[in-house]
Amino acid sequence: MNLAYRDTREFVPVDADKGLDRLxxxxxxADSLAPAGYTRLPKCKFCSKYLESETNIGTCGASAHEPKFMAYGDMTAVTCEMFAD
Known part of the structure; x- marks a missing residue:
């Protein structure tokens, strides 16, 4: 899978456009392709329960609350207990 640096655990952001390769x-x-073998960072856009309604904006299908809460695809889900590949 080709991942942008911003979607890997090996990327340390410095600002909105660039960062450090941790290795x-x-x-x-941030938008350039990371080398093969880098670890995918858990983000809403990679969750099987994320329901995209517009470009990079959607809802969390795993939420028990009604209405479901809004989520954006690039939101980091490292601490989300509901994240599912």
Missing amino acids: TGAMVS
Whole structure:
């Protein structure tokens, strides 16, 4: 799977456009492709329960609340107990 640096655990953001590659120490563009083998960061857009309604905006289908809460695809889900691949 081709992942952008911003979607990997090996990316340390510096600002909205760039960050550090944790393994090499190099400054990289957040949108450039990360090398193969980098770990995918849990984000709503990768969750099987995320229901996208517009580009990068949707709802969390795992939520027990009604109405379901709004979520955006790039939201980090590292601590989400409902995250499912």
